[in-house]
Amino acid sequence: MTTIVHDASESVLLCREYNLYMKPIAKMTISVSLPQLKLPGKSISNWEVMERLKSMVHPEQFSSLRISKSTMDYIRFEGEAENKSAVKRFLTNLDGKSIKLSGFTDVLKVRAAETKMDFPTRHDWDSFFRDAKDMNETVPGERPDTVHLEGLPCKWFAPKDTSSDKPSEDVLKCVFEKFGKIRNVDIPMLDPYREEMTGKNFNTFSFGGHLNFESYVQYEDHTGFVKAMSSLRGMKLLYKGEDGKAMACGIKVSFDTTKHLSDSSLKKRHQERLKLQELERQREEQKRREKEEEERRREEERKQRELEEEEKEKRREEKLRKREQKLKEREEKKNQKKVKKQQEEEQKKLHQKIAMEERKLLLVQRNLQSIRLIAELLSRAKAMRQQQLEQEKAELARLHKEAEIQRQQEAELRRKQEAELRRVEGEKARALELQRKERELRDRLLENLLKKSTNQEAGSNGEDQKWEGPSTEPPQMEEPNRIGTTVTRDHHQSKSRKEEERGTSREWNRGSGRSRTRSRSGQRRSRNRRYRNGHSQSRSGSGQRRSRRSGHGRSLSRSRSRRRHSRDRRGHRRSGRSHSNTEMSTMFLTKSSPRSLYHSIEYYSNTIYLCWRYLNDAVREGTNQYEKAFGVSSKDLFEALYRSEEEMVKFMQLMNSIWNVCGRDVISAFNLSQFRSICDLGGCSGALAKQCVSIYPTCKVTIFDLPKVIRVCRDHFLPEEHERILFHGGDFFKDNLPEADLYILARILHDWTDDRCIELLSKVYQACKPGSGVLVIESLLYEDKSGPLSTQLYTLNMLVQTEGQERTAFQYTHLLNSAGFRDTNIHMTGKLYHSILARK
Numbered sequence: 001m002t003t004i005v006h007d008a009s010e011s012v013l014l015c016r017e018y019n020l021y022m023k024p025i026a027k028m029t030i031s032v033s034l035p036q037l038k039l040p041g042k043s044i045s046n047w048e049v050m051e052r053l054k055s056m057v058h059p060e061q062f063s064s065l066r067i068s069k070s071t072m073d074y075i076r077f078e079g080e081a082e083n084k085s086a087v088k089r090f091l092t093n094l095d096g097k098s099i100k101l102s103g104f105t106d107v108l109k110v111r112a113a114e115t116k117m118d119f120p121t122r123h124d125w126d127s128f129f130r131d132a133k134d135m136n137e138t139v140p141g142e143r144p145d146t147v148h149l150e151g152l153p154c155k156w157f158a159p160k161d162t163s164s165d166k167p168s169e170d171v172l173k174c175v176f177e178k179f180g181k182i183r184n185v186d187i188p189m190l191d192p193y194r195e196e197m198t199g200k201n202f203n204t205f206s207f208g209g210h211l212n213f214e215s216y217v218q219y220e221d222h223t224g225f226v227k228a229m230s231s232l233r234g235m236k237l238l239y240k241g242e243d244g245k246a247m248a249c250g251i252k253v254s255f256d257t258t259k260h261l262s263d264s265s266l267k268k269r270h271q272e273r274l275k276l277q278e279l280e281r282q283r284e285e286q287k288r289r290e291k292e293e294e295e296r297r298r299e300e301e302r303k304q305r306e307l308e309e310e311e312k313e314k315r316r317e318e319k320l321r322k323r324e325q326k327l328k329e330r331e332e333k334k335n336q337k338k339v340k341k342q343q344e345e346e347q348k349k350l351h352q353k354i355a356m357e358e359r360k361l362l363l364v365q366r367n368l369q370s371i372r373l374i375a376e377l378l379s380r381a382k383a384m385r386q387q388q389l390e391q392e393k394a395e396l397a398r399l400h401k402e403a404e405i406q407r408q409q410e411a412e413l414r415r416k417q418e419a420e421l422r423r424v425e426g427e428k429a430r431a432l433e434l435q436r437k438e439r440e441l442r443d444r445l446l447e448n449l450l451k452k453s454t455n456q457e458a459g460s461n462g463e464d465q466k467w468e469g470p471s472t473e474p475p476q477m478e479e480p481n482r483i484g485t486t487v488t489r490d491h492h493q494s495k496s497r498k499e500e501e502r503g504t505s506r507e508w509n510r511g512s513g514r515s516r517t518r519s520r521s522g523q524r525r526s527r528n529r530r531y532r533n534g535h536s537q538s539r540s541g542s543g544q545r546r547s548r549r550s551g552h553g554r555s556l557s558r559s560r561s562r563r564r565h566s567r568d569r570r571g572h573r574r575s576g577r578s579h580s581n582t583e584m585s586t587m588f589l590t591k592s593s594p595r596s597l598y599h600s601i602e603y604y605s606n607t608i609y610l611c612w613r614y615l616n617d618a619v620r621e622g623t624n625q626y627e628k629a630f631g632v633s634s635k636d637l638f639e640a641l642y643r644s645e646e647e648m649v650k651f652m653q654l655m656n657s658i659w660n661v662c663g664r665d666v667i668s669a670f671n672l673s674q675f676r677s678i679c680d681l682g683g684c685s686g687a688l689a690k691q692c693v694s695i696y697p698t699c700k701v702t703i704f705d706l707p708k709v710i711r712v713c714r715d716h717f718l719p720e721e722h723e724r725i726l727f728h729g730g731d732f733f734k735d736n737l738p739e740a741d742l743y744i745l746a747r748i749l750h751d752w753t754d755d756r757c758i759e760l761l762s763k764v765y766q767a768c769k770p771g772s773g774v775l776v777i778e779s780l781l782y783e784d785k786s787g788p789l790s791t792q793l794y795t796l797n798m799l800v801q802t803e804g805q806e807r808t809a810f811q812y813t814h815l816l817n818s819a820g821f822r823d824t825n826i827h828m829t830g831k832l833y834h835s836i837l838a839r840k
């Protein structure tokens with residue numbers, strides 16, 4: 001242990017070079033006896049005791065004070081003073097003294113004495129070597145020549161010029177040569193093998209951080225050894241630093257008993273060292289080998305690792321490669337898939353395209369087939385049409401032929417009738433001549449009788465003698481007029497009518513015969529009664545003249561004019577009485593006649609004639625002239641015609657009148673008894689409906705017309721209920737048609753264009769059941785449209801008044817066929833209107 005030395009006055013120089021001195025040890029042993037401890041829990045503090053001891057030597061101080069032993073009875077301290085002289089004073093203050101501790105009644109007794117040094121004496125080493133059997137005093141190391149030192153501070157014995165703290169054998173030699181010539185020294189800690197040899201650990205540290213070491217110093221002479229031992233007895237080693245501070249360290253000195261530095265020991269250690277060196281070398285070698293091995297192993301491991309790394313790298317690369325490969329493959333697969341998909345899509349598209357093309361081809365083929373089929377159908381239709389046309393042509397030719405025959409027959413009939421007329425006229429002339437002669441005779445007779453009676457009644461009142469004979473002749477049907485003698489197929493009809501007329505004439509003649517006996521006023525009354533609805537019979541001469549001037553009166557008064565002239569030739573003065581209605585004019589022109597054409601003539605005069613003023617424009621423009629004539633739009637034809645209720649009634653009267661003359665002919669042209677329900681489309685005033693129910697006793701007829709026309713028809717024309725005549729208001733272009741077995745279209749189609757006609761006929765066709773029919777009643781033009789004159793006039797009238805026209809039989813057949821109707825039959829009545837019957 002190293003302590004700081006304040007007072008180095010007692011120190012003895014050991015080695016100046018290394019500032020090493022020897023200082024006497026001033027140690028004392030202080031023993032403090034302890035009292036018996038009576039109070040439990042109470043104890044004596046060692047520290048307190050130590051403090052008391054320190055105070056007891058005060059003002060001097062212990063260099064060190066430590067407890068070396070402590071029992072229940074005493075505490076032993078080991079104290080050290082600065083120098084030997086101080087020890088005495090310390091002992092004086094301490095030995096035999098007592099210490100009074102607080103809390104303790106008993107005092108503590110102190111015993112102090114200078115510490116006896118444990119250091120070998122001469123006797124010790126002499127007796128040792130004398131007694132030691134294995135020692136040979138002649139041999140160095142086996143005699144008392146070696147000092148064994150322990151606890152030497154390494155730093156103090158380190159070479160000066162190095163910074164090493166390791167002690168040096170040279171320094172050791174240098175220091176201890178002071179006592180004699182040194183033969184050998186040994187610092188075991190410097191021998192790297194010593195620890196292994198001795199099994200000791202030399203790395204010991206003294207307090208203060210200095211490493212201590214042990215050493216052996218062998219003197220050549222015994223004296224050196226004895227001097228060293230004597231000098232070192234009771235001494236500490238002291239070191240004075242460059243700064244003047246001194247430190248002391250207790251060292252242990254003994255003589256060597258182990259033959260440490262004997263030759264044999266040296267040799268042995270040397271051998272051992274060699275051995276150890278060898279061992280070390282071997283170990284080194286081993287180590288080296290091991291190291292090498294290790295390195296090799298490491299190298300191998302490294303290589304292995306490298307290999308592994310490489311392998312790993314390879315694997316990684318392989319993996320990467322594989323991954324890349326995989327990626328590539330995947331990419332490729334993807335691409336392939338994509339390509340495949342594209343190909344598939346393209347394939348699909350191609351297939352679709354092919355399918356489309358095939359479909360197109362198929363369609364084209366089908367089209368082709370259709371075209372071929374259509375062509376075939378067309379060719380067949382054409383052939384059929386050709387056939388039909390030929391048939392129609394043949395039919396037309398037949399019709400023409402029939403018409404021609406009919407015309408010839410009519411002409412023949414007319415010739416015959418004219419001959420008959422001439423014959424009748426001759427007969428009449430003869431009869432008239434006879435009558436005239438008879439009248440002359442009668443007149444003469446009458447004159448004679450008058451003369452006679454004048455003579456007889458001379459002077460008496462003779463008022464009757466002023467009678468100048470009848471002023472008017474009873475009307476006679478002197479001449480069947482052409483107007484009344486239309487040629488029909490049914491001769492019985494015309495014949496019966498003639499007879500009827502003759503009957504009228506006869507009746508008239510009978511009446512006139514009776515009237516001869518009447519007075520003039522009576523005759524006038526009689527005539528007025530008969531012709532109360534007539535025009536001319538009761539008129540004065542001037543009225544008759546007016547009648548003659550009027551267009552329709554002219555032809556009807558011709559025979560009378562002739563008669564008047566003949567009478568004039570004979571010198572009669574009754575020319576003013578020669579104008580009167582013929583039977584025909586009575587029949588057709590008188591308002592009350594059932595066959596009156598009064599309303600027709602009135603309508604022609606007041607309405608149609610106004611349109612005809614614009615005939616030129618109508619021909620140029622090809623449209624009706626309603627707007628110009630009446631200032632009303634003709635967009636809706638019948639709205640224009642029915643511009644007022646008055647006009648509508650007039651028109652209906654016009655329509656009504658003709659069928660009273662020739663309605664029977666058109667309705668009986670075909671045997672229609674099979675058709676139980678008939679619908680007269682545009683039936684107007686119901687004139688044809690009446691004809692139907694009168695000719696066919698089992699049929700029912702529905703009059704179909706615009707609602708307002710139906711209302712007027714019911715109010716003005718058919719006011720009485722008729723159980724077989726029904727009414728239906730509607731628009732035949734827009735509304736559903738009533739169910740019927742036969743539809744009549746009388747003077748309907750001539751109002752409309754071809755397209756409208758087909759539209760209406762198609763609608764009728766739709767309404768028809770198979771077997772049902774349509775009866776078209778129209779005035780027909782010759783096929784070359786060169787006549788008849790009346791129909792030509794009608795077609796011009798259609799131009800100025802309507803959208804339509806009169807048509808030929810072929811045109812109507814074509815319209816009917818276009819709407820789907822077949823089995824078309826045409827019946828020429830020989831009068832103004834004809835019938836065409838077609839069936840579904």
Ligand SMILES: C[S@@+](CC[C@H](N)C(=O)[O-])C[C@H]1O[C@@H](n2cnc3c(N)ncnc32)[C@H](O)[C@@H]1O
Pocket residue numbers: 638655656659681682683684685687704705706709730731732733745746747748751
């Ligand atoms: C020229 S007249 C013929 C009348 C009758 N059929 C005859 O012959 O005496 C035409 C008839 O068709 C009728 N009419 C015109 N357009 C019509 C329509 N859209 N619907 C129903 N009737 C219509 C008229 O009211 C008129 O009575």
